[in-house]
Amino acid sequence: MNDVARAAGVSHQTVSRVLNAHPNVRPETRERVLVAIAELGYRRNSAARALVTRRSGTLGVVTTGSFLFGPSSTLVAIEEAAREAGYYISVATLRTVDVTSMTEALEHFMGQGVDGIVVIAPHADVVDAVRAFEDALPMVVVASIPDPPESVTTVAVDQELGARLVVRHLAALGHEEVVHLSGPQDWLDAEGRVVGWREESRALGLRVAEPVAGDWTAGCGYDVGRRLVEGDLPTAVFAANDQLALGLLRAFHEAGLVVPRDVSVVGFDDITGAANFIPPLTTVRPGFALLGALIIETILAALQEGAAQPASMVPELVVRASTAPPR
Template sequence: MAERRSARPPSMVDVAREAGVAHVTVSRVLNGHPSVRPETRDRVVAAIERLGYRRNDLARSLKSGRSMTIGLVIAGSELFELPRTLLGVEKAAQQAGYWVNMSSWQGGGTDQLAATVDRLTSQAAEGIAIIADRPVVASALERMVARVPMTVVTSGNLMNPAIGSVELDQELGARLATRHLLELGHRDIVHLTGRLTAFDARARVEGWRAKMREAGVSEPEVLEGDFSAASGYRLGREVARRKRRPTAVFAGNDQMAMGVLAAFAEEGVAVPGDVSLVGFDDIMGSEYLVPSLTTVRQDFVALGRTSIDVLVGLMAGARPRHHLIAPTLVVRRSSAPPPR
C-alpha cells in the first residue's frame, strides 16, 4: 500500500531536513543573506523546488510585527510615463524586500486622500508612496498629516516638511537644452511652452530664460502652447511665416516638437538647415522622426526607484527632504550651428 502523503504543506524545517542544513541556513537563503556559501545555497534552492515550499509571509509578518508592504497611491489621471515610473517602483520595492499594495485617488478633498492612505495603512502598509498629478494633489498633500512615512513623486517642491518628495529637475533640463543651442552658436532662440499654469512649463521657461540671460541675451521670446502636437504645429506655422525667423526653437516637449516639424515641412523650412529644433522628454520614437530629434531625456524608471529608496530611508528614520533627479541631453540630427 502506497505511503499516504501528509496534507500539511512543506515547512522550513522540511526544507532544512531535505537539504541537510540547519533551519537558520534556510532562513538566510530565503532572505538573501550573503554569508551562505554558493554550494549550500544551491542545495537549499533545489530542496525548495523539490518540496514545493512556499514561504508564508502572513505568518512571518505576524511573528515579526512587520508586513513588509508599501502602499502606493496613484493620484490623478494626467500622469506622464506612468508605466515606466511604476516599473521603477516595483523594482526598488522588490530589491528592498517589500510588496506593493496599490490604490487610486482621482481627486476630491484632503479627507478623501487621507481616507485612501488610511485604507492602505489599515492593511499594514509600513509606508506610503504617492505618484501625483500635481494640479490634482498639491493642495491636499500640503495639508495632510503624515501618519506613516510618506514620499511623493510630483512636480515642484511640496510645502509639507513631514513628507519626502522626488521630482525630475525640469529647470536643469531646460538649461541643458538651451546651453546646447548656445554652444552651437545660436542667439535667437524662441521657446514654445506648455500651458503656463503647469509647473513643468514654468520651470522649463525659467531654466531657458536663465541660461539665455547668462549668455547676454535679454528678453528672450516665449510663445505659449499647451504641450500638444497641435499647439506645436500652430506655433510652428507662426514662426515659419515670419520675415525674420529665429535660428533655433526650443519646444516645451517632444509632442510640440513633432507639430513644429510638420509645420516647418509644410512651409518649406529645413531642420536643422534653416532652424534647429530641440524637444523635451525623449518620448518613444523621437529618434525616428525626420530628422531625429535632439531632446532632453527624463529617466522615469529612476524616478519611481528613487521614490521607494527615499521611502525606505524614511521608514528607517531619515528626515524628509526634497530630491531632484537630473535629466540628460540626447543630441541627434535636428540641431546644428545656425546658417551663415
C-alpha cells in the first residue's frame, strides 16, 4: 500500500479509503490510485488484513454434499448472499453425518479463522456437535429443529406450515383424506412435513392413516404409485418432494389414470421443471434465494451484535394443474 501511495502521490490513508470504497475521495484521486494499483499489480494480503481487523471475510459452511434439490439450492443461495454482503465461503462436505465428522469440520473452520459458520443440517445428529462449539464463534444452523437449545440459532423454512398449506388446499377442493408419501424420517425437513400434514388433517376432520414411508427419489415414488394403483386408490397424495411426485405421476400414467381427474398429486420444493411436468405440478415453493439472504443476514447480525434471533421463512403453495376436486 505504501508503494501504491508513492506511485499515486497520495497518502497511505487515501489508498485505504479507495480500497474500502470510502465516499470522501475525489474522483480524480480515486482514478490515480486505481491506475497505480493496476500498474504495480497490487493485491490485498487477506492474511495480513485479518491480523489487523480480526476478521477473515470468510464464512464456513458445513453441508452433507447432497445433490438433492433442497440442500444444494440452499448452499448456492448462501454463497450468492454472502458475496452480496462482501464475504466468501469455505465449504466442508460431510460424507457421513455424525458427531465425530461434524466436530472435525467445525475444528477445521476454527483453524482457518472463519468469522462464522453456517451448518446446513438436514439430519438431527448435528445438534450435539454444534452445541459443543456454541461459545467459540457465531454459528447458524439451517434446520427446523423442534424445541432447539437456546445456544443454537436456527434459520429454516417453516416445513410444518408448508405441509399445512397442502392439506388446506386439498381439503378446500373436497378431498376427505390426503395420503402422505414421506421422506426419510431421519431428515428434519421430512419430519416437519409429516407433523404439519398430520396435525392439519386432524384439525380439518380428515381421515388420517400412517404416512407411506419413502426416500427422496422418483424411483421410490414410482414404486409407491404402482402399489397405490393395485390397492385402494386415494383421491389425493401429498409427496414429500417433487421427485417423489414425479415418480407417482409416471406410475399413474402407466396405469391409465388421469391426474388430477382420478387422483390429485402435490409435491414440495418447486424444483426447476416442476411447471413442465405432465400435468404441471402443484407444489410448495420454499424460496431458496430468500432463505440464503435470511441466513447471511442472521449470521452477520450475530457478528455485529454478538447474538441473533432464530428466523423462520414462510413458504408458498404454487397451485398448478395436478390438483382438482375428488373423482
